[in-house]
Amino acid sequence: MSFVNPLLLAGISLIAVPIVLHLVMRRRPRHLEFPALRLVRQRHETNRRQIRLRHLVLLALRIAAIALVAVALARPSLQLSKSLGTWGSREAPVAAALVFDAAPRMEYRQANETRFEAAQKLSEWLLRQLPRGSRIAVLDTRLGAAAFQVDRSAAASRIEQLAPVANSQSLPAVLDEAFRLLARSDLTQKEIYVFTDLARAAWPARAAARLQRRAAELPEVTVYLIDVGVDDASDFGLGELRLSAQLFSSRSPLRIASDLIRKGPAGQRTVELFVLNEKGEPEKRDERVVEVEADGTAGLDFQVSGLGEGAHQGYVRIVGQDGLAADDHRYFSVEVRPPWPILVVDPRSPHADAEFLSQRLAPDDWVKSGLSRFECETVAQPQLAKTELDRFAAVCLVDPKPLAPAEWDKLTQYVSAGGGLAVFLGRNARPVASFNSPDAQRLLPATLLRQAIAPEGDIHLAPRDLRHPILAAFRSAAGSVPWSDMPVFRYWELGKLADGVGVVVPFSDGRPALIERSVGEGRVAVMTTPLSDVARGDPWNLLPVNDPWPLVALTNQAMLYLVGSTEEQLNYFAGQTAMITIDPAVRYRSYLVTAPSGINFSLAVDPKENQIMITSTDEPGNWRVQAGGQTSGADHGFSVNLALKQTELERLTPDELSELLGPIKFRVARNRGEIERNVSMARVGRELFPLLILLAALILAAEHILANRFYRE
Numbered sequence: 001m002s003f004v005n006p007l008l009l010a011g012i013s014l015i016a017v018p019i020v021l022h023l024v025m026r027r028r029p030r031h032l033e034f035p036a037l038r039l040v041r042q043r044h045e046t047n048r049r050q051i052r053l054r055h056l057v058l059l060a061l062r063i064a065a066i067a068l069v070a071v072a073l074a075r076p077s078l079q080l081s082k083s084l085g086t087w088g089s090r091e092a093p094v095a096a097a098l099v100f101d102a103a104p105r106m107e108y109r110q111a112n113e114t115r116f117e118a119a120q121k122l123s124e125w126l127l128r129q130l131p132r133g134s135r136i137a138v139l140d141t142r143l144g145a146a147a148f149q150v151d152r153s154a155a156a157s158r159i160e161q162l163a164p165v166a167n168s169q170s171l172p173a174v175l176d177e178a179f180r181l182l183a184r185s186d187l188t189q190k191e192i193y194v195f196t197d198l199a200r201a202a203w204p205a206r207a208a209a210r211l212q213r214r215a216a217e218l219p220e221v222t223v224y225l226i227d228v229g230v231d232d233a234s235d236f237g238l239g240e241l242r243l244s245a246q247l248f249s250s251r252s253p254l255r256i257a258s259d260l261i262r263k264g265p266a267g268q269r270t271v272e273l274f275v276l277n278e279k280g281e282p283e284k285r286d287e288r289v290v291e292v293e294a295d296g297t298a299g300l301d302f303q304v305s306g307l308g309e310g311a312h313q314g315y316v317r318i319v320g321q322d323g324l325a326a327d328d329h330r331y332f333s334v335e336v337r338p339p340w341p342i343l344v345v346d347p348r349s350p351h352a353d354a355e356f357l358s359q360r361l362a363p364d365d366w367v368k369s370g371l372s373r374f375e376c377e378t379v380a381q382p383q384l385a386k387t388e389l390d391r392f393a394a395v396c397l398v399d400p401k402p403l404a405p406a407e408w409d410k411l412t413q414y415v416s417a418g419g420g421l422a423v424f425l426g427r428n429a430r431p432v433a434s435f436n437s438p439d440a441q442r443l444l445p446a447t448l449l450r451q452a453i454a455p456e457g458d459i460h461l462a463p464r465d466l467r468h469p470i471l472a473a474f475r476s477a478a479g480s481v482p483w484s485d486m487p488v489f490r491y492w493e494l495g496k497l498a499d500g501v502g503v504v505v506p507f508s509d510g511r512p513a514l515i516e517r518s519v520g521e522g523r524v525a526v527m528t529t530p531l532s533d534v535a536r537g538d539p540w541n542l543l544p545v546n547d548p549w550p551l552v553a554l555t556n557q558a559m560l561y562l563v564g565s566t567e568e569q570l571n572y573f574a575g576q577t578a579m580i581t582i583d584p585a586v587r588y589r590s591y592l593v594t595a596p597s598g599i600n601f602s603l604a605v606d607p608k609e610n611q612i613m614i615t616s617t618d619e620p621g622n623w624r625v626q627a628g629g630q631t632s633g634a635d636h637g638f639s640v641n642l643a644l645k646q647t648e649l650e651r652l653t654p655d656e657l658s659e660l661l662g663p664i665k666f667r668v669a670r671n672r673g674e675i676e677r678n679v680s681m682a683r684v685g686r687e688l689f690p691l692l693i694l695l696a697a698l699i700l701a702a703e704h705i706l707a708n709r710f711y712r713e
Contacts, residue, residue, distance in 0.1 A: 011070030072692035093133035095185035119195035167575030197229030234264030237327030249373030399426030402434030416520025420562025426530030457487035596621025
């Protein structure tokens with residue numbers, strides 16, 4: 001037990017007052033003359049014992065009342081459990097860290113006040129309650145080191161300047177920094193105050209486990225969670241934008257998909273699509289009226305055609321206002337280029353195999369309608385040595401025959417300079433004659449061993465990891481692609497894979513079907529079974545027969561990967577480093593970067609990588625990178641969006657919070673009264689003042705009743 005005011009215990013000395021009064025005011029028995037003397041003496045002795053007992057009872061009650069009042073004024077407290085806090089004084093200086101969740105979801109507005117504003121208001125009040133001499137640090141969830149403020153006024157100024165950030169860290173990561181800072185303080189009492197809406201997205205389990213280990217090293221630290229969240233939040237928000245491509249041909253339409261996410265009861269919203277014109281003004285291109293179920297999600301799908309060559313930007317927005325505006329806009333950037341020229345090399349004439357592949361990449365109806373993203377040119381394999389490869393974005397060898405060393409060397413130089421090469425192995429390959437030669441192995445991912453035969457048709461393509469860009473088209477249909485209906489009867493077994501080779505698609509027996517290798521600045525993709533062999537007798541596979549769309553999707557995505565369309569990134573999340581590739585033929589000394597807010601700054605090009613690196617991408621919106629004037633200069637763009645977790649409002653349950661924080665000593669409060677009560681209990685334990693005052697009042701009441709009764713008798 002501890003006391004807030006131990007000097008007041010001296011009041012116990014006042015118990016001498018009732019003792020003195022008892023001795024002074026003691027009644028003496030009167031002498032009576034009575035004939036029956038014996039009876040009188042017996043009665044006298046009985047009365048004397050009763051009076052003495054009554055006076056002793058009253059004396060004890062009066063002593064107890066005075067002692068209880070004195071003890072109560074000393075404000076004793078009881079430490080019920082060592083885990084609730086450390087023993088100390090309420091007025092002793094503390095080392096305090098004030099941690100603010102600065103995620104965009106803290107801009108949720110209720111009663112004309114954002115959650116962040118509510119946190120600032122509570123923190124300003126709390127700052128005034130901290131004892132004199134306390135050391136105070138103010139932290140938020142932006143990147144940066146923690147430090148104690150110079151004084152209380154500096155801490156107040158720091159709180160006033162805080163604002164939500166687009167790239168918010170997790171709270172366990174910031175709390176870890178707060179624990180490390182408090183460990184350096186020599187003050188006995190250490191406290192952390194966390195102002196948060198208790199959103200689940202801010203407390204990842206992996207980071208919480210690390211925080212528990214850090215807190216175990218400092219058991220004297222008490223954590224107070226100041227909950228400023230809303231239990232019944234209501235919001236419409238947009239999910240991440242899914243673009244058909246960031247870099248695509250002028251003949252292809254742009255498809256934009258997303259989700260309308262509802263938090264709260266069912267409702268309806270209008271979603272609009274805007275594309276910026278040459279003057280940077282938004283033009284509405286489409287809209288959708290969407291119904292969303294309670295706490296549900298509804299899909300969105302837009303298509304934009306007629307985009308000219310060059311950089312294009314736009315955004316999708318929800319019409320109307322709700323509690324959280326941060327998730328009502330999603331931005332995008334794309335770049336339109338001419339169709340990619342593809343060279344298809346056929347081992348024979350007429351070019352039946354090449355024509356088959358060309359129709360998968362650039363069908364006649366797509367070419368006529370202007371929707372084809374590739375322009376295919378076919379040559380016979382003997383003409384490969386005389387063909388200039390630099391004007392093609394990629395080269396396809398369809399069931400190639402053995403190549404001469406000079407031809408392998410030419411292809412190696414082409415790929416090393418940044419070109420793409422696709423090799424579809426078939427019946428014409430000869431392991432010893434050419435494909436396993438040192439010239440070929442500088443380019444190919446592996447040596448060829450033998451032809452594997454599966455006459456029962458129980459072998460088929462079996463993609464497993466759909467994260468590779470070549471398999472992007474199958475992500476939405478994962479598990480429903482009928483690969484087993486397209487059996488493979490024959491394929492090439494490979495030897496040991498070269499260093500850095502990756503298996504993109506395996507067969508169902510685990511052997512490689514599609515593999516890739518990086519050579520210099522370019523890539524090589526090798527398919528161990530052909531795609532154009534079905535027209536002959538004894539086909540190697542039935543990939544093009546039963547359901548052709550998987551084959552079309554696979555070849556198109558592979559070609560986009562080889563020409564680099566899937567590699568260049570124009571859309572980022574806040575905080576990511578943006579890399580803009582510059583054409584070395586049209587390169588300026590410096591480029592002007594314009595942020596969505598209109599702020600400009602200049603950056604130079606990395607001469608080795610031909611790229612501009614922008615690290616300060618904390619502002620969501622459309623960014624521009626320009627040089628050389630608006631008419632003939634360079635004009636690039638990229639977009640920055642909030643990560644979905646930054647705007648998720650789903651709150652933690654008490655059980656989830658207890659599991660996340662584990663052995664950490666923490667308390668949750670929602671208002672000033674709960675904060676004061678929690679701090680008092682943690683610093684000095686549970687105060688017994690109310691209980692002692694009540695007990696003293698009961699004793700005084702008993703004394704009053706007994707005294708009136710005894711004296712009346």
